[in-house]
Amino acid sequence: MSRALGRGLCVLACALLLHAAFSTYEHLSTLKALSRPSGRLPTSIVVEAIVALLVFPPGTALATAPLQDVTYRGELAKRSIDDADARMGFMRPSERGRALFGDRRTL
Numbered sequence: 001m002s003r004a005l006g007r008g009l010c011v012l013a014c015a016l017l018l019h020a021a022f023s024t025y026e027h028l029s030t031l032k033a034l035s036r037p038s039g040r041l042p043t044s045i046v047v048e049a050i051v052a053l054l055v056f057p058p059g060t061a062l063a064t065a066p067l068q069d070v071t072y073r074g075e076l077a078k079r080s081i082d083d084a085d086a087r088m089g090f091m092r093p094s095e096r097g098r099a100l101f102g103d104r105r106t107l
Contacts, residue, residue, distance in 0.1 A: 006062025009055050016052035020045050 023045045031039045068074075 002062045006059045006064070009059030010063055013052045013056035013059055016048055016055070020049040020052060023048070 024041060027039075027041060027045065031037060069077075
C-alpha cells in the first residue's frame with residue numbers, strides 16, 4: 001500500500017511541476033505579447049511549484065524498497081569467517097621490486 005501511495009505522490013508531484021512550468025511559460029509569453037517584459041509570477045504558480053517540490057521527497061521515500069545493511073557485520077551474518085578471511089596475506093611490493101629492479105640503495 002505504501003509503495004502505491006509513494007508512486008502516486010511522485011506522479012502527482014511531477015504533474016504539478018510540469019503544470020507550473022507550462023503556466024509560467026504561458027504567463028511569460030502573454031507578458032511578452034503585451035510588451036510588458038517585467039512582471040512577477042502569480043502566487044498560484046509559485047505555490048504550485050513549492051507544493052510539488054515538497055510532495056516529491058516523501059513520495060520517493062515511500063516508493064523505494066527498504067534499505068539493506070551494507071556493514072561488515074551484516075556481511076558476516078550471511079557468511080562464515082572462513083569465507084571472509086580466505087584471501088592471501090598482505091604482501092609488500094617493495095620486496096618484489098628489489099628482485100625486479102635491483103637494489104636502489106646504491107644510487
